Amino acid sequence: MEKWENNRAWFLILPVFVIVAFSAIIPLMTVVNYSVQDILGPGQRIFVGTEWFREMLTNSRLHDALIKQLIFSGLVLLIEIPLGIAIALTMPHKGWTASVCLVLLALPLLIPWNVIGTIWIIFTRPDIGLFGATINTLGLAFDHTANPLHAWITVLLMEVWHWTPLVVLLAYAGLRSIPDAYYQAAKIDGASRWAVFRYIQLPKMRGVLTIAVLLRFMDSFLIYAEPFVLTGGGPGNATTFLSIYLVKLSTAMDLGPAAAFSIIYFLIVLLFCWIFYQALQAVGTGDKS
Amino acid sequence: MRKRHFILVFYLILLMLPIYWMLNMSLRTNADIMRSFELFPSSMTLDNYIKIFSDSSWYSGYINSMIYVSINTVISLVTALPAAYAFSRFRFIGDKHVFFWLLTNRMAPPAVFLLPFFQLYSTFGLIDTHIAVALAHCLFNVPLAVWILEGFMSGVPREIDETAFIDGYSFPRFFLAVFIPLIRAGIGVTAFFCFMFSWVELLLARTLTTTVAKPIAATMTRTVSASGLDWGLLAAAGILTIVPGALVIWFVRNHLAKGFALGRV
Numbered sequence: 001m002e003k004w005e006n007n008r009a010w011f012l013i014l015p016v017f018v019i020v021a022f023s024a025i026i027p028l029m030t031v032v033n034y035s036v037q038d039i040l041g042p043g044q045r046i047f048v049g050t051e052w053f054r055e056m057l058t059n060s061r062l063h064d065a066l067i068k069q070l071i072f073s074g075l076v077l078l079i080e081i082p083l084g085i086a087i088a089l090t091m092p093h094k095g096w097t098a099s100v101c102l103v104l105l106a107l108p109l110l111i112p113w114n115v116i117g118t119i120w121i122i123f124t125r126p127d128i129g130l131f132g133a134t135i136n137t138l139g140l141a142f143d144h145t146a147n148p149l150h151a152w153i154t155v156l157l158m159e160v161w162h163w164t165p166l167v168v169l170l171a172y173a174g175l176r177s178i179p180d181a182y183y184q185a186a187k188i189d190g191a192s193r194w195a196v197f198r199y200i201q202l203p204k205m206r207g208v209l210t211i212a213v214l215l216r217f218m219d220s221f222l223i224y225a226e227p228f229v230l231t232g233g234g235p236g237n238a239t240t241f242l243s244i245y246l247v248k249l250s251t252a253m254d255l256g257p258a259a260a261f262s263i264i265y266f267l268i269v270l271l272f273c274w275i276f277y278q279a280l281q282a283v284g285t286g287d288k289s
Numbered sequence: 290m291r292k293r294h295f296i297l298v299f300y301l302i303l304l305m306l307p308i309y310w311m312l313n314m315s316l317r318t319n320a321d322i323m324r325s326f327e328l329f330p331s332s333m334t335l336d337n338y339i340k341i342f343s344d345s346s347w348y349s350g351y352i353n354s355m356i357y358v359s360i361n362t363v364i365s366l367v368t369a370l371p372a373a374y375a376f377s378r379f380r381f382i383g384d385k386h387v388f389f390w391l392l393t394n395r396m397a398p399p400a401v402f403l404l405p406f407f408q409l410y411s412t413f414g415l416i417d418t419h420i421a422v423a424l425a426h427c428l429f430n431v432p433l434a435v436w437i438l439e440g441f442m443s444g445v446p447r448e449i450d451e452t453a454f455i456d457g458y459s460f461p462r463f464f465l466a467v468f469i470p471l472i473r474a475g476i477g478v479t480a481f482f483c484f485m486f487s488w489v490e491l492l493l494a495r496t497l498t499t500t501v502a503k504p505i506a507a508t509m510t511r512t513v514s515a516s517g518l519d520w521g522l523l524a525a526a527g528i529l530t531i532v533p534g535a536l537v538i539w540f541v542r543n544h545l546a547k548g549f550a551l552g553r554v
Contacts (some may be wrong), residue, residue: 003380010374013387014369016431023406024394024426031397079520090297099542103535104301106481107308110534112506115527119311122520125305130310161307171436171476177444207440215433221537225491232399245402245496262401269396277389 012026034259047236056080056123062261064237065245066268069221070264072156072241076220079160081213084167085205089197091172102172117229120158145229146236155227155239159220167212175201210280214273308531314524322520337525345525350508353419354488355533357502360423362483365430366476373399373438374464378447388439391432403496410497425497433486434479441475442468469471477541484537488530505530 035053055063094285111237112120124144126132137143144154178200186196224243227233233240233248240248242265250258310496315335341347375381376388406425407416415421449471453463469476495507509526 002377006378007381008362008380009375009379009384012379015371016435017387017393019364019368019424019427020391020394020431023409023425027402027405027407028397031401034401052452076369087300090293090300099539100299100303102542103538104305105532106485106534106538109485110531111311111527112491112509112530113365114491114506115509115523115530118518118523119307119518119527121312122314122322123307123310126323128324130326130328132314135325153519161304165304166439169478169481174440175473177441177474204444207443208437211433211436214392214436215395220426222396224400226397243398243400246398250400254328255404258401262398266397270393272390273396274389 009082031259031262033256035263036260038257039144039255048256052104053264056260056264061245062202065240065242068240069242070143070224071168071218072159073217075156077213078162079207080167080216082214084159084164085171085209087164087168088171089102090174091168093176102169103211106169106263109165113225114229116162117191117226118192120154120226122229124142146235148235150232151235151239155231158230159223162226163216163219167216170208170212171205174205178204203275210233210277212230212247213276213280217276218269218273227263296464302447311524311527313530314520319519319521337521338529340522341526341529347508348504350505350528351533352528353498353502354494354504354506356539357419357422357426357494357504358484358487358533360419361426361487362480364423364427365434365483366480366503369434369438369479370429370469370476371464371475373435374468376435376452377442388435391435394428399492403492406493407496410550415499417501418517419502422494422504423487424466425493426490429490434483435480437482438472438475441472441478445471446485481534481538481541485534488534 036049040046050218091101091177091207108116123129124132126142133144142150144151146272171224182200183202186200191199222243223241224247227239227241228244231239233244246258246261246265249261313327315337316335317327317330318336319325320333321332322332376384410416410421411423445468449467450463453467458467461525489506491506492503494504499502499508505526509523534550
C-alpha cells in the first residue's frame, strides 16, 4: 500500500505544528542556553561552553542513577506489555461486563501522581496498611523503608499497578478494531488460538502496541512523583532514579549543570524511543510481507 | 473460558485493592487511620467529604481542573484529527521527521523546563488562566492524540477513501460523515487519554497557576501541615478526583467496545 504523495497535506498538520511549537521551541532553547552558561545572578552570566556537559558525563552518581533507571524501565516494559496484552485478551467483547471492566481499569490512571505515592505510603505500612499487614501476616518481614530490595519491589509493584491498565486499554481498543471477517476466515482455515493471536491479533495491534511501548518507556524513564513521595529516593540511594537525582541537583546547585543534565537525559530518552520505534516498525512490515 | 474469566476477575480484584484502601481511609478520621488496622471502618464518617464540598478553596480546584482539561481535550482532538489523517494517508516533505518530532515533546524531564515555561507564559500574560494550562498540556497531549489516531486510521483500508471520492464525496463531507464514524473507537480512547494525562499532570499546572485557576492536584498538597498529613482528607479528595474520569470512560465505553463494522460505505 503506497501512500499518496501530496505536499498540501502540510495544511492538515499545520494547526498541530503551531500549537506544539508554541510551547516546545522557546523553553527548549532557553534550557540549551542555560546549559552553556554559569548563572551567578540576575544579569550575571558567564559563557562556559561544554564544561557542564563534561562535568555531568563524568558524574559517577549520574551513572549510578542511569543504570538503575535502565533496569527499572526494562523491568516495567517486560512486565507491563505482556501482562497488558494477556488481560486485554481475557476481557469480554460486549455487554455490561465489558463496560464495568473498562471503568475499573481506568480508575488507577485517574489519580494524580502525587496522591498515588501518598496512598501507597499507608497501603504498604506494616501496621495500618492493607498490603503491609497482609504480607506480615504471611510471615514475611517486609519493610520498604529499610531494605533496598523491598523498596524496589514496592516501587515496581506500584508502577505495574498504576500503569498496566493503560496497556490493557490500548491493546483492547486495538483488538476491538479487528473486523470479524478476519476471525471468520481463520475459523474456516481451522487456525489454532495461538495462530489467530500470532498472525491476526498481534500484527493488527502493532500500531497501538508501538504507542504502548513508547509511552510506557518514556513515562517510566521520567518517573518522579510516585517514588519520590513513597520512598524519597531511599533507603540510601536505592530508588534515586534519574529524575529524582535531577531535582536534587537542580535545587542544590545552579541552573547550568541541571540544564546540561536535562539535555543529556532528554537525548537518552530520545535515543531509546527512536530505537524502539524503528524496531517495532521493522517487525510490522516483516509480518505483512 | 472459565479460566479466562477467573484470571480477569482476580486481576481486577488486585487492581481495586489500593483504591479500596483509599476509600476506606477517606471514611475515617485521621486519628483513626493512624491508630489501628481495620479492614472495614468501624466508625464511618463523612466529615472528610463534607469538608471538601463546603470549602470553596477545595471544590474550586475540581472546577478549575475540569475547565482546563475540557479545553485541552477539545483542542487536542480537533487539531489532531486532520493531522493524523495526513500522516496515515499522505507522503509529504518531512512527514516522518515531524511525526517523530511531535512525540519528542513528551520526552523532556520537566524539572528544569518549568522556569522557561513560566517566563514564556508570563510574556503572553497568560499566567493563572485556564487557557494557559490547557495550552501547556497540548505539548504532551496533541502528539499523543496524533499518534493514537494515526494508528487507528492506518487500520482503515484506503479503498474506503477511494470509493468515497469516486462516489463524489468532498473531502470534509467524507471526513465527517464516513471516516470519523469508522474510527470511533480510536477517538474514544484518544479523548480518554487526553483527559487523563491532563487531569493528573501536576508540575506544569502548578507552575502556571496561582489562585484563580489552581488545579485540584495542587490543592491536595495543602493537606501537608505542621501536624503531618491529613490522610483521611487526602484520601477523600483522591476518591473524588477519580469520579470525573470514570464518567468520561463510561460515556466512551460503547465506542471502545463496539469497534467498527467495515463495509458501511
